[in-house]
Structure formats: C-alpha cells, structure tokens
Amino acid sequence: MKVRRKGTNIKSRGKDISHNHGELITLPCKICEDPVNNCTAGTVKVTCWRCVQKIIEPPKAFGQKKSSIVKPRGWKFMKIYVDSEKNVYYKGTEQVDLKGTLEPTVVVPKPKKKKLTPREKEKIEVEKNHLFSEITQLKKELMKIELLPRQRKKIEKEIKQKDKKIKVLSKKK
Numbered sequence: 001m002k003v004r005r006k007g008t009n010i011k012s013r014g015k016d017i018s019h020n021h022g023e024l025i026t027l028p029c030k031i032c033e034d035p036v037n038n039c040t041a042g043t044v045k046v047t048c049w050r051c052v053q054k055i056i057e058p059p060k061a062f063g064q065k066k067s068s069i070v071k072p073r074g075w076k077f078m079k080i081y082v083d084s085e086k087n088v089y090y091k092g093t094e095q096v097d098l099k100g101t102l103e104p105t106v107v108v109p110k111p112k113k114k115k116l117t118p119r120e121k122e123k124i125e126v127e128k129n130h131l132f133s134e135i136t137q138l139k140k141e142l143m144k145i146e147l148l149p150r151q152r153k154k155i156e157k158e159i160k161q162k163d164k165k166i167k168v169l170s171k172k173k
C-alpha cells in the first residue's frame, strides 16, 4: 500500500487535492503563520493551538487575581469604574483595551448617621417644647390691637424663625 507523504509535493498540488479529505496537509496559522500540521485537505484557514488558547481562555491566574480585588457596592452600575489594578469597567463590563489608562475610582463611603443617645433626644425635646411655648407667646402678642405694622412684622418673623428651628430639630433622630 502506498502512503503519500505530506509535504511540499502534496501542498503544491493545490486544487487537485482540495476535495480529497483523506489527505492531511500543512498550512500556516492564519494568525501567527506558524506551520500547522495534519490539516484536512481542503482546509482554507487554520489556527494553531497556541493562538486558539489565546483566544478562548485568558490566563487563569490573572483572572483569579482580578476577582480578589475588592469592589465597592454598586460598581456595576457606575458608568465608568476603575479598580485598584486599573482595570476599566464600563457599566460593569471590563474594557480590556482601556486597562491602565485611567486612575482607580475613589469611592468615598457615605458617612453613617450617628444615632442620637436617649439623653440627646431628651435635650432636643426640651428645646422644641421651649420653642413651642415661645411661639405661643408671640402669637398672643400678635393678638394685640395696638401693635404697629412694623412690630407685627417683627413678631411674625420671629415666629417663622422658631418654626424653622423646630423643623430642623425634628429631623434629627
């Protein structure tokens, strides 16, 4: 039985063997142009295993390292987020081409509201009550018929200010 050797003579036959699937030929990788052996005759383009590996799987160790980077809450919803290793994300999707082009995003955590102690709460209540009684007094003043318009305005202004203070105090919790 004759066994055809793969090599230049087969390759040079070109179209003659293009439909003969029993033949194995050598073709240059379409990416790196390294010779790729054992290609089925008729194959037009071939990618060597090294290039295939580069395409299908990014280096494992690198990927795992990335996941260890602590990202702030909601980073996926930020238009642009850059982690501590300068990996750039656009709406949560990594932009490999942009790596290292931007400075890491600085996320300032919102300060937690300090809860008031019972004593502080009591103090606020006392203050509010004081303001309420002051307002009651001022309103009584307003009832007086003999007030001049200018005096009236002054009292009304004072009431407004005290009302505002009460509102501010009421917001504290």
Ligand SMILES: [Zn+2]
Pocket: 029, 030, 031, 032, 033, 034, 047, 048, 049, 050, 051, 052
């Ligand atoms: Zn290749």
